[in-house]
Amino acid sequence: MASAKGLTGRQKLGWTVVTVLVLLYALFPVAAIFANSFKTQADLGNPAFWPSNWTWENYEMIFVGSAQELFLTALRNSIGITLIATFIAVVLATLCAYAIARMDFPGKKFILGTALAVSIFPVISVVTPLFNLWRTIGLYDTWPGLIIPYLSLTLPISIWTLAAFFRQIPWELEQAAQVDGATQWQAFRKAIVPLAAPGVFTTAIIAFFIAWNDFVYGISLTSTEAARPVPAALAFFTGASQFEEPTGAISAAAIVVTIPVVVLVLLFQRQIVSGLTQGAVKG
Amino acid sequence: MASITLKNIVKKYDDGYPAVNDVSLEIDDGEFVILVGPSGCGKSTVLRMIVGLEDITEGDLLIGGDRVNEKAPRERNLAMVFQNYALYPHLTVFENIAFPMRLTKGKFTEEQVRENVDRAATMLELTEHLDRKPGNLSGGQRQRVAMGRAIVRDANAFLFDEPLSNLDAKLRGQMRSEIAQLQRRLNTTSVYVTHDQTEAMTLGDRVAVLKKGILQQVASPRELYEQPANLFVAGFIGAPSMNFLPGTVKTSDTGGDVLSTPLGDIELREDTARAGQGREIVLAGIRPEFFEDAATMDQGRKSSGSLVRIDVSRTEWLGNEQYVYVDYENDPRVRDALQNLAHEMDAEDLRTQLVVAVDSSSRLRGGDEAELWIDTGRIHLFDPETGENLTRDAEAGAELTRMAAEDRQRDAERMAAKGA
Numbered sequence: 249m250a251s252a253k254g255l256t257g258r259q260k261l262g263w264t265v266v267t268v269l270v271l272l273y274a275l276f277p278v279a280a281i282f283a284n285s286f287k288t289q290a291d292l293g294n295p296a297f298w299p300s301n302w303t304w305e306n307y308e309m310i311f312v313g314s315a316q317e318l319f320l321t322a323l324r325n326s327i328g329i330t331l332i333a334t335f336i337a338v339v340l341a342t343l344c345a346y347a348i349a350r351m352d353f354p355g356k357k358f359i360l361g362t363a364l365a366v367s368i369f370p371v372i373s374v375v376t377p378l379f380n381l382w383r384t385i386g387l388y389d390t391w392p393g394l395i396i397p398y399l400s401l402t403l404p405i406s407i408w409t410l411a412a413f414f415r416q417i418p419w420e421l422e423q424a425a426q427v428d429g430a431t432q433w434q435a436f437r438k439a440i441v442p443l444a445a446p447g448v449f450t451t452a453i454i455a456f457f458i459a460w461n462d463f464v465y466g467i468s469l470t471s472t473e474a475a476r477p478v479p480a481a482l483a484f485f486t487g488a489s490q491f492e493e494p495t496g497a498i499s500a501a502a503i504v505v506t507i508p509v510v511v512l513v514l515l516f517q518r519q520i521v522s523g524l525t526q527g528a529v530k531g
Numbered sequence: 532m533a534s535i536t537l538k539n540i541v542k543k544y545d546d547g548y549p550a551v552n553d554v555s556l557e558i559d560d561g562e563f564v565i566l567v568g569p570s571g572c573g574k575s576t577v578l579r580m581i582v583g584l585e586d587i588t589e590g591d592l593l594i595g596g597d598r599v600n601e602k603a604p605r606e607r608n609l610a611m612v613f614q615n616y617a618l619y620p621h622l623t624v625f626e627n628i629a630f631p632m633r634l635t636k637g638k639f640t641e642e643q644v645r646e647n648v649d650r651a652a653t654m655l656e657l658t659e660h661l662d663r664k665p666g667n668l669s670g671g672q673r674q675r676v677a678m679g680r681a682i683v684r685d686a687n688a689f690l691f692d693e694p695l696s697n698l699d700a701k702l703r704g705q706m707r708s709e710i711a712q713l714q715r716r717l718n719t720t721s722v723y724v725t726h727d728q729t730e731a732m733t734l735g736d737r738v739a740v741l742k743k744g745i746l747q748q749v750a751s752p753r754e755l756y757e758q759p760a761n762l763f764v765a766g767f768i769g770a771p772s773m774n775f776l777p778g779t780v781k782t783s784d785t786g787g788d789v790l791s792t793p794l795g796d797i798e799l800r801e802d803t804a805r806a807g808q809g810r811e812i813v814l815a816g817i818r819p820e821f822f823e824d825a826a827t828m829d830q831g832r833k834s835s836g837s838l839v840r841i842d843v844s845r846t847e848w849l850g851n852e853q854y855v856y857v858d859y860e861n862d863p864r865v866r867d868a869l870q871n872l873a874h875e876m877d878a879e880d881l882r883t884q885l886v887v888a889v890d891s892s893s894r895l896r897g898g899d900e901a902e903l904w905i906d907t908g909r910i911h912l913f914d915p916e917t918g919e920n921l922t923r924d925a926e927a928g929a930e931l932t933r934m935a936a937e938d939r940q941r942d943a944e945r946m947a948a949k950g951a
Contacts, residue, residue: 420617423584428631428680429605438630442621 278506285499292495306500315485315497321473322481326505329391329477330459333398337455338448340399341406346436348407349414350422360411367404374400375468382469389471397465402455409454413447414440449516457509478505533595533687534560535581535720540590542576542744550576552744553590558688561718561943563711565735567725569767569877573744574724575692581722582611582690594687605634610681611690615697616673618665618680625661628652628679651679654713671702682713688720695730707733715942726877728768732756736939737932740764742875750928751935757909758928762868762918765816765911766876771854771886775814775869775913777862780807790815790912793859794885798837800908806921807912812864813921816911819854819888825902827893837907844884845897855895855903857885868915 255263284292285306287299294300310319348356378397379388387393417440425435441448466480476484482501485494535558542551551573558564566574579585581592583604592600599607610631618627628648632639639647652658655675665673674694681689694710695703711734714721725731731738732752740747740755740763748760752768759765765773778792780799788804789796792815799807807813825838847854861869861883872878887903895901912921 418615418617420613420615421619423604424611424613424617424680425619425630425634426584426604427582427609427611429608429634429684431603431605434634438634439619442619 281499281502284495285503287496289496292493306496307504309497310501310504315494315501318473318481318484319478319501322476322478323505325391325473325475326460326477326479327508329394329398329475330456332391333395333402333459334452334456336395337399337402337406338452341403341410341451341455342444342448344407345410345414346440348411350419360408363404363407366400371401371464375464378465379468388469389474389476391475393469394465394475394477397469398459398462401462402458405458406451406455409451410444410447413444413451417443453512453516456512460505460509533720534558534562534593535688535722536591536593536596537577537581538591538593540577540580540592541588542573542580542585543588549588550744551580554741554744554746555590556739556746556749558720558722560720562939563714563721563723563734563736565723565725565731565738566741567728567731567738567767568741568747569875570726571743572741574726574741576744577741578611578690578692578722578724581688582609583607608685608687609690610684610686610688611692612674612677612681612694614693616665616677618673618676620665623662623664624652624657624668624676624679627665627676628657628683630680631684647683648679651683654682655679655709670698671706674698674706678710678713682717682719686719688722689714691721691723693725694723696725696727710734715946718943718946728770732768736935738768740767751932753935754928754931757931758923758925759816759911759920760923761920762814762816762872762913762915763875765913765920766872766878769818771819771888772876772878773816773818774885774887775816775865775872776859776885777812777865777915778815779812780804780810780912790910793862794841794857795839797839797905797910798907799910803907803910803912803922810914812862812915814865814868814913814915816913816920817905818909819886821906821909822855822887822889823904823906824855824889824893824895825904827890828904833904835906835908837905838902839905840900840902841885843895843897843899843901846895848891851891853889853891853893853895855887855889855893855901857887859883859885865915868918872918 280297283298286302286304287294288301288303288305291299291301309315344359347353348360374397382388382393387396421439421443422435425439426432430438461479462477463479466477467483470476470480478501482498485497485501535556537554537556537558540551540554541549543549554573554577556564566577568574576585580587581594583599583602583606587600591598594607594609619630622630625648626633628651629644632644632647648661649658652661655678657672657675657679660668660672660676665676668676674697677694691710695706698706707730710723714734723730723734732755735752737749737751738755739749742763748755748764750758755764755768759768762775766775776790776792776794778790778797781789781791781796783789783796783798788799788801788808790799790804790807790813797815823832823836825833841857844856844858846856889895889903911923913919914921
């Protein structure tokens with residue numbers, strides 16, 4: 249934060265207050281779920297924020313207890329489907345965005361426009377026809393049956409983010425590589441990809457979040473444990489009796505599925521921020 | 532190493548505007564040719580067409596006698612130094628220089644790569660920076676890395692696209708002489724694009740002046756200076772620029788030929804006068820150094836020129852020389868022509884101010900009335916409409932360019948003898 253240096257004490261105080269408020273607003277629900285996940289079934293009705301007795305009961309239930317089968321298979325589905333969808337989306341989006349940023353071809357605007365249109369299309373209106381179609385062609389309740397719709401969610405934003413990123417990389421680098429004897433593919437791979445890596449990581453993380461957090465497709469296009477992802481599986485948790493809400497188990501599962509997201513951000517933080525392009529051209 | 536030939540090269544963009552129009556140029560093996568002109572004249576486009584980054588609309592491009600219009604940049608075996616250096620920021624200096632060799636798989640062993648990079652680094656004084664990343668280098672060092680990447684392989688030619696324009700003035704002078712020496716040492720055909728006429732004059736064996744995509748003149752720096760083909764070349768080459776005085780050729784009371792100008796009558800040599808005769812108005816091109824202060828000059832030379840009396844507006848004393856500025860009333864008939872010229876040269880505005888270089892011992896000050904001597908033998912007359920140089924001596928000009936070619940030959944032999 250280079251600009252922060254010039255702030256007066258008063259401005260600093262103001263910014264701190266604003267930051268704390270935003271953090272509270274964003275993190276309070278997470279903290280509440282975190283607290284709930286450690287409460288006993290009886291404690292859940294207690295209006296106190298923190299549990300009166302800390303317990304691992306809920307975590308035991310989803311990992312080794314009655315909800316184990318439901319949760320662990322869902323977790324496996326979620327991880328597998330999301331990773332595959334992210335990988336395909338990033339590879340396709342990288343090639344597509346590169347072409348959009350660097351080459352001139354008819355229909356370039358059309359591709360970008362369509363990508364935008366797809367991304368603002370309400371998911372819920374697609375899901376019913378998709379449900380029918382998937383059942384007919386046998387994709388219902390399978391991994392590909394979720395990966396394909398997830399691509400429609402992740403590709404547009406990936407293409408847009410990456411195209412913006414590619415446009416910032418000085419074109420001279422690629423031309424220099426071509427003059428130095430590289431084919432267009434070599435120039436892309438040796439001069440552009442290393443520089444685009446931070447952008448690709450950022451895009452991958454965004455795509456991962458989108459697919460990871462999806463609920464509508466997850467619940468509508470699956471019927472069994474064969475492909476049901478975690479967000480959908482949470483709705484199938486049952487309490488100890490039919491009069492008990494499984495709030496504790498759901499909270500525990502929610503905390504568990506949040507962890508990969510946090511880990512991802514922490515891992516790739518450096519790549520996202522690193523200014524690799526410094527020094528490419530006169531700075 | 533190879534010669535480069537451009538035959539009637541045309542570059543038209545999608546809107547049909549010819550950025551480069553019918554440019555023909557022969558660049559000999561080992562020659563250092565400069566493309567110079569104001570911004571937007573198409574000089575960079577010509578360079579990019581040579582290297583293959585820009586398609587050629589019409590015409591033929593030959594490298595070493597082979598037509599290469601359709602060849603990809605990598606098949607032309609040229610090395611280019613970009614204006615912003617275009618170094619690979621994720622690679623060390625060593626790997627940046629080694630990059631072209633790494634692309635030719637199997638052609639170089641690891642040892643050869645190391646050897647070649649080390650040699651280039653020694654030549655460019657980069658040895659101690661080989662492990663650093665470009666981001667941590669100064670402007671001059673980055674410039675050298677870019678050159679290292681160019682010289683490390685056996686390229687047919689070096690192409691420079693305004694390589695010094697991002698450096699400060701002092702470094703620019705230093706790098707300029709380094710480039711000149713390097714080119715002489717390697718004796719590799721070089722094409723160099725710049726908008727700076729000093730770089731053009733100091734580096735080039737021959738200089739090609741471009742204006743709006745059209746080649747104006749290709750000649751040695753001396754010929755451009757002494758025998759410019761037209762008003763544009765005359766104004767563009769030389770600093771401070773040539774003065775253009777409007778005037779009419781007349782016969783004076785004493786029977787000699789004079790040019791009647793706002794400064795007064797200037798006696799002309801017979802052949803100069805003949806070229807301007809019968810025209811309503813001409814522009815007399817007089818370089819600042821064609822003038823002398825009549826008071827401090829060598830009295831013996833006085834008779835070989837013409838004298839005018841002027842009012843000095845202001846002076847600038849620079850130590851080695853002194854500039855005297857003289858305001859005059861411009862002729863409305865040439866105002867458009869001069870305004871147009873200033874515009875074409877990217878200059879500020881039309882100057883109705885004469886710039887005169889006098890000896891630094893001269894004590895002229897603003898407000899003085901003074902007598903100036905003009906070396907009338909070197910005056911050129913231009914047609915204000917077409918810009919054509921009416922007094923150009925093509926033969927004398929060609930002789931100057933021939934001399935430059937001989938100089939280059941001598942340099943090359945000297946270098947070869949040193950190397951042997």
